[in-house]
Amino acid sequence: MLTQRTIIITGASSGIGKETAVQLLNAGHRVVGMARDFTKSGVQSREFHNVSIDFADSGACEASLKQLAKTITGITDIVCCAGAGRFGSLEEFSFNQIRELMDINFVSQACVVRAFLPQLKQHGRGNIVFVGSEAALTGSRRGSVYCASKFAVRGFAQALREECGGNGIRVGIVNPGMVKTPFFDRLDFTHGESTENYIEPADVASAIIWILNSRAETVIDEINLSPLKKVITKKPVT
Ligand SMILES: NC(=O)c1ccc[n+]([C@@H]2O[C@H](COP(=O)([O-])OP(=O)(O)OC[C@H]3O[C@@H](n4cnc5c(N)ncnc54)[C@H](OP(=O)(O)O)[C@@H]3O)[C@@H](O)[C@H]2O)c1
Numbered sequence: 001m002l003t004q005r006t007i008i009i010t011g012a013s014s015g016i017g018k019e020t021a022v023q024l025l026n027a028g029h030r031v032v033g034m035a036r037d038f039t040k041s042g043v044q045s046r047e048f049h050n051v052s053i054d055f056a057d058s059g060a061c062e063a064s065l066k067q068l069a070k071t072i073t074g075i076t077d078i079v080c081c082a083g084a085g086r087f088g089s090l091e092e093f094s095f096n097q098i099r100e101l102m103d104i105n106f107v108s109q110a111c112v113v114r115a116f117l118p119q120l121k122q123h124g125r126g127n128i129v130f131v132g133s134e135a136a137l138t139g140s141r142r143g144s145v146y147c148a149s150k151f152a153v154r155g156f157a158q159a160l161r162e163e164c165g166g167n168g169i170r171v172g173i174v175n176p177g178m179v180k181t182p183f184f185d186r187l188d189f190t191h192g193e194s195t196e197n198y199i200e201p202a203d204v205a206s207a208i209i210w211i212l213n214s215r216a217e218t219v220i221d222e223i224n225l226s227p228l229k230k231v232i233t234k235k236p237v238t
Contacts, residue, residue, distance in 0.1 A: 005212075006030040006074045010082035010112055012050070013041040015181030016131055017081030019201035020208050021048065027209075032072055034112065035082060055082055055108035056100050065115040075119040077127045079208055080109040080153075085187050087142040098145050105149035110156055117164075125168035125216055129208050130157050132175040134226065150175075154222075161221065170219045172211040176204050177226035185238055192231030199225050 007024055011017030012033025018041055021031045030047045038050040049072075053064055083105045086097060093101075113128055120126035135143055136150035154173055161171035178191035180198040191198040203225060211220045 004029055005076040006032065007077040007079060007212075008032045008034065008072075008075055008112065008116060009079045010034045010055070010109060011131075012043070012081070013038045015081070015183060016176075016179060016201045016204045016208075017079070018043060020079055020081065020205040023202075023205050023209055024212075032075070055104045058103040058107040058111055061108055061111055065111055069115040069119070072116075073119065074123075075116045075126075076123050077129075077212060078113055078116055078120070079127075079129045079131075079212075080112065081131045082109065083131065083133075083149075083183075085146060085183055087146060087187065087189075089142060090144050093145055101145050102149050102152070105146070106152040106156070109153065113160070117169075120169050121164075121167045126170075127212050128157075128160065128164070128169060128171045129211050130154075130171075130173045131204065131208075132157070132173045134175055134177045134224070136173070136175050137224065158221075161219065165219070168216070170211075170216075172220050173222050174204060174207045174211070175222065175224045177230060178232075179204055184235075188235060188237050190233050190235055191227065192229070192233055194229070194231070196228040197231045198227050 007029055009017050009021050009031055012021040013035035021033055024031055025045045025047055033050045034053050036054050086101050130153050132153050133150040135147045136154040139147045157171050157173040176199050178198050179201055181201055184190040207223045214220055
C-alpha cells in the first residue's frame with residue numbers, strides 16, 4: 001500500500017480512466033478527475049474531485065489549466081487517459097477535425113502535464129503515465145490522424161522521461177489493443193464479442209497501477225497489452 005497520493009486522471013468519467021480512478025480510490029488515494037461530463041461516471045467518493053474541461057480546443061484550455069494549477073495543490077502523479085477515436089482516410093477529415101483529434105489525444109494531455117509538472121517536481125518524486133495505444137506502435141489504414149496523435153504521445157513520454165528522471169519523476173506509457181469501453185460507441189467498428197477479442201478496462205488499470213506501485217528507483221517505460229484474438233466487427237454508428 002502506497003502512502004496517500006493525489007492523482008490527476010484525465011478521462012476519469014468513463015472506460016479506462018474511470019476504472020483506474022475507482023481502483024486508486026479503493027486503495028485510499030485522492031483522485032482529481034478531468035473530463036467533460038461526470039454525470040455518467042457514477043463514481044461516489046469523498047476523495048474524488050471532478051473538474052469539467054473540454055480538451056478539444058487546447059488553446060481554450062490554457063487559462064483553465066493555469067487557474068486549476070493554482071487552486072488544486074499537492075498533486076503527486078498524473079495519469080492521462082482522455083482520448084477519442086476518429087478513423088477514416090485523411091480526405092474524410094476536415095482541417096478542424098485533424099486539429100481537434102490532435103488536441104484531445106495529445107496537445108491537451110501535454111498541457112495538463114505542463115501545468116502540474118512543477119507540483120510533481122516540488123514533491124520530489126512522482127509518476128506520469130500515459131494511455132497510448134497499439135496505434136502508437138504501428139501506423140494502420142484509416143488511422144493516419146489517430147496514429148499520429150498516439151505516436152506523438154509516445155514520443156512525448158520517451159523524451160519527458162529523459163527530462164524528468166533527475167527530479168525523481170518517472171514517465172511510463174501503456175499501449176492497449178482493443179479495450180471494451182464506450183470508446184467504440186461513436187465508431188463504425190468494434191471488437192469481437194468473445195472475451196478473447198477484447199481487453200477489460202480493469203486489465204489496463206492494473207497495468208497503470210503496477211507502474212505507480214513499482215519501486216521508486218525502477219522505471220517501467222512501456223507496457224503493451226493485446227486481446228488474445230484480434231477481431232474487428234463492422235457496426236452502424238450509434
Ligand atoms: N478502448 C480501446 O480499444 C482503446 C485502445 C487503445 C487506446 N485507447 C485509449 O484509451 C484512452 C481511454 O479511452 P477509453 O477506451 O477508456 O474510452 P472512453 O470510455 O470513451 O473514455 C474516454 C475518456 O476521455 C474523455 N474525453 C473524450 N473527449 C474529451 C474531450 N473533448 N475533453 C475532455 N475529455 C474528453 C471522456 O470524457 P467525456 O466524454 O466525459 O469528456 C472519457 O472520460 C484513450 O486515450 C484512448 O485513445 C482505447
